[in-house]
Amino acid sequence: MSKRTLNVALIGSKFMGRTHSNAYLKAPMHFDLPVDPVMHTITARDKADLESFAPRWGWRNHTTRWNDVVNNDEIGLVDIGTPNHVHRDMAVAALEAGKHVACEKPLANTLDNARVMLKAAKKAAKSKARNKTFVWYNYRRCPAVALAYQMARAGRLGKIYHVRCFYLQDWAGPDTPMLWRFQGNVAGSGALGDLCAHSIDTARFIMGDEIREINGAILKTFIKERVVLAGGAGGEISGKGAKTAKKKAKSTVDDAVLFTAEFKGGAVATFEATRLSTGDKNGNRIEIHGDKGAIRFDFERMCELQWYDATLPEAEQGWSTINVSGPNHPYAEAWWPAAHAIGYEHSFINQVADMCFTLGRKKPVVPLPDFEDAYQTQRVLEAVTQSAKHRCPIKLSQVK
Numbered sequence: 001m002s003k004r005t006l007n008v009a010l011i012g013s014k015f016m017g018r019t020h021s022n023a024y025l026k027a028p029m030h031f032d033l034p035v036d037p038v039m040h041t042i043t044a045r046d047k048a049d050l051e052s053f054a055p056r057w058g059w060r061n062h063t064t065r066w067n068d069v070v071n072n073d074e075i076g077l078v079d080i081g082t083p084n085h086v087h088r089d090m091a092v093a094a095l096e097a098g099k100h101v102a103c104e105k106p107l108a109n110t111l112d113n114a115r116v117m118l119k120a121a122k123k124a125a126k127s128k129a130r131n132k133t134f135v136w137y138n139y140r141r142c143p144a145v146a147l148a149y150q151m152a153r154a155g156r157l158g159k160i161y162h163v164r165c166f167y168l169q170d171w172a173g174p175d176t177p178m179l180w181r182f183q184g185n186v187a188g189s190g191a192l193g194d195l196c197a198h199s200i201d202t203a204r205f206i207m208g209d210e211i212r213e214i215n216g217a218i219l220k221t222f223i224k225e226r227v228v229l230a231g232g233a234g235g236e237i238s239g240k241g242a243k244t245a246k247k248k249a250k251s252t253v254d255d256a257v258l259f260t261a262e263f264k265g266g267a268v269a270t271f272e273a274t275r276l277s278t279g280d281k282n283g284n285r286i287e288i289h290g291d292k293g294a295i296r297f298d299f300e301r302m303c304e305l306q307w308y309d310a311t312l313p314e315a316e317q318g319w320s321t322i323n324v325s326g327p328n329h330p331y332a333e334a335w336w337p338a339a340h341a342i343g344y345e346h347s348f349i350n351q352v353a354d355m356c357f358t359l360g361r362k363k364p365v366v367p368l369p370d371f372e373d374a375y376q377t378q379r380v381l382e383a384v385t386q387s388a389k390h391r392c393p394i395k396l397s398q399v400k
């Protein structure tokens with residue numbers, strides 16, 4: 001019997017364009033999927049770039065007109081890998097055209113836009129097409145994070161007291177030009193939506209709990225002006241090699257964010273994210289302490305989960321390092337023999353596999369965030385912004 005296939009259109013061909021393309025290519029090779037993704041059309045703004053990108057990554061068609069792919073009857077899934085301010089229009093148009101939608105994080109640049117997207121997703125879920133939505137909070141699909149989730153669900157952490165999240169990068173110094181990530185009307189926020197959104201999602205996911213209140217947030221912009229681009233945005237996240245003009249423009253986002261929070265279940269948490277933490281490249285770390293055990297995860301050592309079992313006899317207690325690459329670990333069966341490590345790109349491949357499992361009515365390895373789930377993270381981003389602006393605590397119940 002031939003397998004079901006799903007024609008995919010991806011919008012965005014740069015950083016996330018590459019990670020998503022790679023994921024659609026690899027997922028059917030490593031997983032036995034009920035539905036195989038077909039790389040139908042790649043869309044972005046730069047025609048010349050698309051002409052080389054499409055054949056290189058295995059896309060059958062390319063176009064600069066995203067509206068066309070959204071309304072193409074052959075497309076089943078629209079994947080949005082563009083800057084945050086256009087997520088809303090693309091997602092709503094795709095949902096209204098009866099497509100499943102996978103959208104990059106954060107869900108939108110503003111809570112208002114995220115709410116419009118959520119409304120469209122709810123309507124689409126009830127339609128004949130029963131469209132599904134997914135959001136690329138891909139760190140959930142690092143095997144060590146997925147294992148932490150499974151251990152927390154199995155009660156191994158017990159009652160959670162403390163959560164400590166920090167997401168530290170260092171690429172946004174004064175020489176980094178005025179990229180879209182520094183424009184408030186495009187990105188929505190800086191380190192908050194770019195990095196901390198991942199931490200908020202990871203904490204909510206592992207704990208299975210929601211933030212009740214934000215206390216004392218700081219949003220700090222250290223570098224107030226940046227040189228504007230004189231052409232393309234250059235390479236990597238930092239715009240390496242981009243041509244710049246002499247003129248400067250105002251940065252309208254935070255370079256760093258810090259806040260404390262309380263979860264509904266009573267745990268207290270600290271969050272810190274910055275793109276100016278000299279020496280830290282992608283230090284996405286989370287530490288959770290419960291009365292039965294504790295975990296630590298650091299993305300820069302992504303295959304490891306630090307685990308402390310407080311139920312062991314006292315003399316035997318101590319931190320251990322679990323090499324989360326099998327046997328019996330989440331996603332391990334799809335990859336290499338035990339301790340033959342995987343990397344960043346595998347979190348995206350694992351996500352494509354879980355999206356295809358979901359669309360084929362099978363269970364994902366661990367739960368995927370949909371628009372409803374990502375909307376809860378967006379509410380936290382808004383509460384943090386309000387707390388910093390008004391210099392006061394903000395209850396999440398005040399943020400609809």
Ligand SMILES: NC(=O)c1ccc[n+]([C@@H]2O[C@H](COP(=O)([O-])OP(=O)(O)OC[C@H]3O[C@@H](n4cnc5c(N)ncnc54)[C@H](O)[C@@H]3O)[C@@H](O)[C@H]2O)c1
Pocket residue numbers: 011012013014015016017043044045046066081082083084086104105106136137138194233
């Ligand atoms: N999940 C993660 O770990 C992760 C990592 C980086 C970025 N992101 C998110 O992915 C999204 C894209 O980020 P990026 O780093 O890939 O950006 P990028 O600047 O590298 O690429 C953006 C792409 O979007 C295209 N684009 C921009 N505006 C468009 C428009 N109006 N119509 C059609 N195409 C348009 C550009 O041509 C480009 O191909 C953002 O939402 C970002 O927050 C997520």
